[in-house]
Amino acid sequence: MKKIPLLFSIIIPLFFIFGEENTKLPDGFIWPVGGDSIETKLSSLFGESRGDHFHNGVDVSSDNEKVSAIENGTIIYSHYKSDNPFENESGSGNNVWILHANDILSAYYHLKDGRSSEILEKHNIKKGDFIGKTGNTGHSSGSHLHFVIATNQGRKIINPLTILPKVKDTRPPTIGSLILTIGKNKTYINDGDSFNSSNNFPITVDIADAGERKGQRRGIKYIQFMVNNKVYKESNFDELSLSNGIWKNESGLTFNDLFFENNYYIGNLKFLSGDNTISIKAIDFSNNKTEKAFTFYVNKIQKK
């Protein structure tokens, strides 16, 4: 899933005909796939790192299962490899887009080959109607549904978890060590450590949302970093908006503000000589909260 801005730039012009912006969210959506075991199948969340961009939807592990429309709507776009067997496969693979009331769009990626005839014939679609089957087409490693909800002609992407039925998640996020990156070397900093520093280096931290299934590592909805008792960075992931070609979340943060080498990026920090404290708060989409504070001693050395 690498080509989101490009994909939207193709699709956005199609949406201008659908009139004025209305951001009121209707209720009554259903999950497109996953059913009763959605909490163990939800493998990837909104706002995670995908190397150089934000993950703009949620992933549900699933193979060859029915994908359903989340609400009544109109199929406005679908693209299958078979439409043009000679083109390079797009990151989204076979995909279908539905426009719902109030300018809400839903998109279903990586569908199995073989477009259902209903997609072409039936313009209007009802909640629960068959869209396709889960597959592994496009940039996908393992069968899953990548599912996107957008509005504002595709220029605002909404965290699906804010409008789809609640998913059980009883396990709080995990917060690992701080990581100081100097060139190719990584130094792990734990509470009580001390180190010498001659310069500012990127500090990151490994945070993951432990899901209901063992070994699950998912993205975090809310993060706050405090440095020496002052809020340094705060990030919430309910939506991503496109402005001047750059995606930002509602805290105004870009991908590079929030991620560095696949870990959450605290910053390029100027430490005080002596004790410094970094406090981290992480909240997952079910409001499970984990807090961790690191106090470490910095011995400032002169730069040669």
Ligand SMILES: [Zn+2]
């Ligand atoms: Zn995905």
